Amino acid sequence: GDSVTQMEGPVTLSEEAFLTINCTYTATGYPSLFWYVQYPGEGLQLLLKATKADDKGSNKGFEATYRKETTSFHLEKGSVQVSDSAVYFCALSDGGALIFGKGTTLSVSS
Amino acid sequence: NAGVTQTPKFQVLKTGQSMTLQCAQDMNHNSMYWYRQDPGMGLRLIYYSASEGTTDKGEVPNGYNVSRLNKREFSLRLESAAPSQTSVYFCASSEERGDQETQYFGPGTRLLVL
Numbered sequence: 001g002d003s004v005t006q007m008e009g010p011v012t013l014s015e016e017a018f019l020t021i022n023c024t025y026t027a028t029g030y031p032s033l034f035w036y037v038q039y040p041g042e043g044l045q046l047l048l049k050a051t052k053a054d055d056k057g058s059n060k061g062f063e064a065t066y067r068k069e070t071t072s073f074h075l076e077k078g079s080v081q082v083s084d085s086a087v088y089f090c091a092l093s094d095g096g097a098l099i100f101g102k103g104t105t106l107s108v109s110s
Numbered sequence: 111n112a113g114v115t116q117t118p119k120f121q122v123l124k125t126g127q128s129m130t131l132q133c134a135q136d137m138n139h140n141s142m143y144w145y146r147q148d149p150g151m152g153l154r155l156i157y158y159s160a161s162e163g164t165t166d167k168g169e170v171p172n173g174y175n176v177s178r179l180n181k182r183e184f185s186l187r188l189e190s191a192a193p194s195q196t197s198v199y200f201c202a203s204s205e206e207r208g209d210q211e212t213q214y215f216g217p218g219t220r221l222l223v224l
Contacts, residue, residue: 004152031209032209032210034212036215041217042217042218043114043200043215043216043217043218044153044200044202044215045214045215046212046213046214049210049212051209051210089152089153093208093209093210093211094209095207095209096141096158096160096204096206096207096208096209096211097143097155097158097168098143098145098153098155098213100152100153100154101152102150102151102152103152
């Protein structure tokens with residue numbers, strides 16, 4: 001079945017460092033791809049999404065490009081802030097049901 | 111506009127007890143979902159309701175029942191709680207059930223079964 005694999009955490013960075021969180025997927029069709037973020041003690045909220053190959057999703061300085069040839073949707077940010085500390089989930093939509101990766105914890109220190 | 115709300119925020123149960131987790135959304139969405147989140151497992155779909163009056167099983171439905179009470183409310187019931195159901199439960203909603211739809215999540219219910 002469809003699945004999502006994302007890099008193990010935790011990822012620890014200093015403020016203003018460059019961030020990459022890798023995400024690859026396995027799917028029989030052409031799913032939409034999502035990044036959700038979970039701040040401490042809160043529910044998940046959509047960070048960005050892409051619905052077809054070569055689409056780039058972006059929000060709050062984060063970007064991810066839907067790469068069909070490498071089945072990847074890596075999350076990047078050029079300069080992280082302490083407020084970006086959270087758990088990041090990559091997900092794909094399979095007929096409307098979200099299939100999540102296990103999550104990557106990001107910790108940013110000043 | 112509160113979005114998706116869940117009650118209670120936290121609950122402790124003894125093995126064998128029953129309880130109902132409540133979820134409501136005020137965005138006039140047609141589709142609603144229940145997920146559980148376990149450490150190192152991401153989120154897994156328990157049940158969903160594509161529209162009012164319909165419900166379907168997700169990946170991990172065993173030990174749970176759901177009711178789509180009306181368009182706003184979608185409840186999750188544990189008839190006889192087990193320690194394996196200790197988890198954080200999230201309700202979500204979307205306008206429709208479709209690949210491009212964004213799901214909006216509630217703040218979660220933390221459940222501990224002793």
